[in-house]
Amino acid sequence: MNVEITDLTRRFGRNLAVAGVSLETGPGVFGLLGPNGAGKTTLLRMMATVIPPSTGRLRLLGRDPGSYGPRREVRRRLGYLPQNLGYYPGFTVAEFVEYFALLKEMPSARVPAAVATAVERVDLGGRARAKLRTLSGGMLRRVGIAQAIVNEPELLLLDEPTAGLDPEQRVHFRALLRDLGQRATVVVSTHLVEDVGAACSQVALMDQGTIVFHGTPDELTARGTEQGTGDAPLERGYTAVLAAARS
Amino acid sequence: MTAARAAGAQEHSAPAALRPEAARRGAGAAALGSGRLLRLELRRNAMLWLLPVVFALFWYNGYREIMALPPMWNLRAMTLQNRLLFDLAIPVTAAAAWMGSREGRRGITDLVTGTARPRWSRQLAAWAATTAWAEAGCLACVAVVYLVTARQASWGGPLWWPAVVSVAGVPMLTAIGFAAGAWFPGRFVTPMVTVVVFFGLAFGTQAASGDHSYWQVSPLTAGAFDIGAAPGVASFYPYLPDLSIAQVMFTAGLVIAVLGALGIPGARMRWLAAVITAAGLAAAGTAVALAGTGRLDPHGMIVIPALHDSAGHQPVRYTPACSRTPVPVCVHPAYATFLPAVTAAVAPELTEFAGLPGAPARISQVAAVYRQEPGNGISVSGGGTSPAEFALPDEVPGRLGTTGAEFAAQLDEGLGLQLASDMILGGGDGTQSAAGPSQAQLAVIAGSVRFPPSVQSRDLAPMYGRLLPQPGSPADRAARRFAALSPAARHAWLAGHLAALRSGRLSLAQLP
Numbered sequence: 200m201n202v203e204i205t206d207l208t209r210r211f212g213r214n215l216a217v218a219g220v221s222l223e224t225g226p227g228v229f230g231l232l233g234p235n236g237a238g239k240t241t242l243l244r245m246m247a248t249v250i251p252p253s254t255g256r257l258r259l260l261g262r263d264p265g266s267y268g269p270r271r272e273v274r275r276r277l278g279y280l281p282q283n284l285g286y287y288p289g290f291t292v293a294e295f296v297e298y299f300a301l302l303k304e305m306p307s308a309r310v311p312a313a314v315a316t317a318v319e320r321v322d323l324g325g326r327a328r329a330k331l332r333t334l335s336g337g338m339l340r341r342v343g344i345a346q347a348i349v350n351e352p353e354l355l356l357l358d359e360p361t362a363g364l365d366p367e368q369r370v371h372f373r374a375l376l377r378d379l380g381q382r383a384t385v386v387v388s389t390h391l392v393e394d395v396g397a398a399c400s401q402v403a404l405m406d407q408g409t410i411v412f413h414g415t416p417d418e419l420t421a422r423g424t425e426q427g428t429g430d431a432p433l434e435r436g437y438t439a440v441l442a443a444a445r446s
Numbered sequence: 447m448t449a450a451r452a453a454g455a456q457e458h459s460a461p462a463a464l465r466p467e468a469a470r471r472g473a474g475a476a477a478l479g480s481g482r483l484l485r486l487e488l489r490r491n492a493m494l495w496l497l498p499v500v501f502a503l504f505w506y507n508g509y510r511e512i513m514a515l516p517p518m519w520n521l522r523a524m525t526l527q528n529r530l531l532f533d534l535a536i537p538v539t540a541a542a543a544w545m546g547s548r549e550g551r552r553g554i555t556d557l558v559t560g561t562a563r564p565r566w567s568r569q570l571a572a573w574a575a576t577t578a579w580a581e582a583g584c585l586a587c588v589a590v591v592y593l594v595t596a597r598q599a600s601w602g603g604p605l606w607w608p609a610v611v612s613v614a615g616v617p618m619l620t621a622i623g624f625a626a627g628a629w630f631p632g633r634f635v636t637p638m639v640t641v642v643v644f645f646g647l648a649f650g651t652q653a654a655s656g657d658h659s660y661w662q663v664s665p666l667t668a669g670a671f672d673i674g675a676a677p678g679v680a681s682f683y684p685y686l687p688d689l690s691i692a693q694v695m696f697t698a699g700l701v702i703a704v705l706g707a708l709g710i711p712g713a714r715m716r717w718l719a720a721v722i723t724a725a726g727l728a729a730a731g732t733a734v735a736l737a738g739t740g741r742l743d744p745h746g747m748i749v750i751p752a753l754h755d756s757a758g759h760q761p762v763r764y765t766p767a768c769s770r771t772p773v774p775v776c777v778h779p780a781y782a783t784f785l786p787a788v789t790a791a792v793a794p795e796l797t798e799f800a801g802l803p804g805a806p807a808r809i810s811q812v813a814a815v816y817r818q819e820p821g822n823g824i825s826v827s828g829g830g831t832s833p834a835e836f837a838l839p840d841e842v843p844g845r846l847g848t849t850g851a852e853f854a855a856q857l858d859e860g861l862g863l864q865l866a867s868d869m870i871l872g873g874g875d876g877t878q879s880a881a882g883p884s885q886a887q888l889a890v891i892a893g894s895v896r897f898p899p900s901v902q903s904r905d906l907a908p909m910y911g912r913l914l915p916q917p918g919s920p921a922d923r924a925a926r927r928f929a930a931l932s933p934a935a936r937h938a939w940l941a942g943h944l945a946a947l948r949s950g951r952l953s954l955a956q957l958p
Contacts, residue, residue: 248559249556271562274560275562279556279557301479304476310482
């Protein structure tokens with residue numbers, strides 16, 4: 200298992216953002232669905248070793264990220280795209296991706312090729328020398344994805360990766376996700392259930408800090424009814440599970 | 447609580463722990479990665495864009511003032527130390543604070559926190575790039591001043607210690623700015639820390655009091671307060687590096703302490719960072735304490751006993767620059783540009799006294815003697831003990847706004863009068879009366895000296911009764927009569943009466 204989570208909690212003051220989540224997953228694309236404030240981003244930040252859990256056990260790539268050495272090893276194998284991507288406007292696309300390749304301590308000799316590959320994979324090869332300040336929001340999102348995958352991560356954490364992407368790019372991105380999922384564990388947090396249906400082999404639905412559903416997209420679809428809320432079958436399954444969890 | 451299993455993904459689950467440790471690399475590979483990161487930071491560094499501002503500020507504030515000084519290495523190098531860091535303070539501190547606050551301002555903290563490279567290492571790369579550009583700017587300014595001075599100076603070579611202090615002060619500015627930006631990321635920290643550093647430096651230069659002031663540790667202080675860069679300092683004796691060493695120690699200690707403190711939030715490195723911070727603070731504190739033990743030596747430099755090398759008291763060897771006059775006037779070669787003015791100032795008196803008993807065959811410049819007075823005052827006295835020796839004033843043209851005319855007036859007022867008084871009163875040969883000069887002696891001195899029109903009576907007032915007669919007194923009227931004689935007549939009279947005049951046996955009535 201690349202991700203092993205047991206009774207994980209995270210508290211911010213009095214607010215319990217993640218309230219005892221247990222989860223295990225290996226390679227493949229794992230979708231994390233849920234309404235705003237469900238705790239998806241907090242869970243992802245803990246998995247990205249950005250914040251430590253308040254309680255519970257977290258093992259990533261067979262290591263305990265609570266200790267410095269293993270955490271550094273995990274981070275070398277990790278790709279992370281946060282919900283709000285900050286960037287340095289004066290950097291070019293290639294420089295920004297290279298910067299993160301170096302921060303991930305990739306072997307120096309491999310960096311140029313890895314940067315070029317990552318930029319090509321997000322379809323920004325023609326804009327590699329463009330300053331980030333000149334890019335659109337969707338392009339910046341793709342730069343964020345490029346920096347996340349530049350080190351060919353074994354664990355890739357993507358928080359709302361398709362926000363701002365146009366339909367063509369979203370289709371392209373889903374194909375990329377499926378490709379990445381062949382070798383790595385990809386955890387995608389999203390509001391967009393169609394992304395989950397198209398790219399994920401597994402899905403978990405979070406609400407109020409806990410996981411209220413875990414299974415395949417087909418199983419989630421099956422929870423919905425024709426009379427339920429939502430335009431697509433997966434959406435109806437999503438709303439039905441949420442309604443059941445809150446009832 | 448929900449337990450979930452991703453059973454569908456089992457076919458791909460090669461345990462990560464069993465994969466080759468591709469990231470385990472040697473120190474060489476790590477250094478290569480750090481080098482690449484530094485190159486990237488160098489390419490996209492705010493300091494690079496502020497270099498034109500650095501050069502413009504230095505040209506406007508420092509370079510023009512330095513170049514207005516006579517081409518003497520000591521004057522220019524010490525003034526450079528006093529000006530350069532001050533001119534660099536605003537752009538360098540601002541750029542460093544901007545770079546330090548970058549992650550917080552750009553909301554990139556989460557993204558970089560999830561990477562393997564420690565925060566400290568990441569910050570040091572950005573700081574090092576900022577410092578490298580700032581140092582490049584600093585060194586360029588030093589190089590321009592030194593190259594121009596090398597072409598103009600009549601003697602000597604570069605003084606490196608003032609430049610070393612300036613160069614060592616740059617990382618201090620960047621470290622303070624960077625740390626402030628990193629600790630308090632925000633748009634306002636840049637102007638705030640810049641203002642604080644600027645006024646801190648300015649205050650540091652003004653707060654010194656006496657030769658044992660702790661504030662001398664400020665890297666802008668290029669010598670004893672109240673004389674600072676003076677031509678008489680480090681001309682006849684080597685430049686003493688005592689204060690410079692303390693200043694470099696202080697700035698290096700501050701840099702180490704601030705950079706160490708940046709690493710304290712990193713959990714694993716906390717103890718190491720704390721030790722580094724403590725070591726830096728200890729070094730800076732020691733430097734401050736050492737500066738407090740300073741004392742002004744007679745040659746105008748600060749001696750710090752614990753850092754002092756007594757070999758620094760050996761005079762510098764030089765070949766003087768001499769005039770081609772009947773009585774040669776010789777100056778230290780660093781003062782060669784002033785030789786015509788000096789010769790012109792003493793020529794009338796030399797001509798008048800040439801060949802008389804006790805008249806010098808040549809007169810030579812000697813080092814001025816500096817003495818610390820209470821508070822910030824420093825007295826400067828001529829080191830000469832006979833008519834053959836003289837000291838030049840520190841107020842040379844270009845220094846502290848002194849003009850060429852003012853310098854010439856000082857020479858006339860000082861050297862001519864000194865030569866005449868030494869001749870008439872006997873100088874250091876022991877014949878001078880303990881009761882003070884007689885009225886006849888004062889009259890002959892005043893009648894022998896040719897003061898230019900620029901010398902005001904108020905400038906001469908302190909000499910009344912000591913070297914010159916009171917205006918309107920019988921001695922003053924006798925002096926005017928003596929001055930009205932031709933030089934040949936004065937010379938002839940002195941040849942016959944100098945011994946009696948020196949011994950005080952002549953009265954005013956016996957003067958011509």
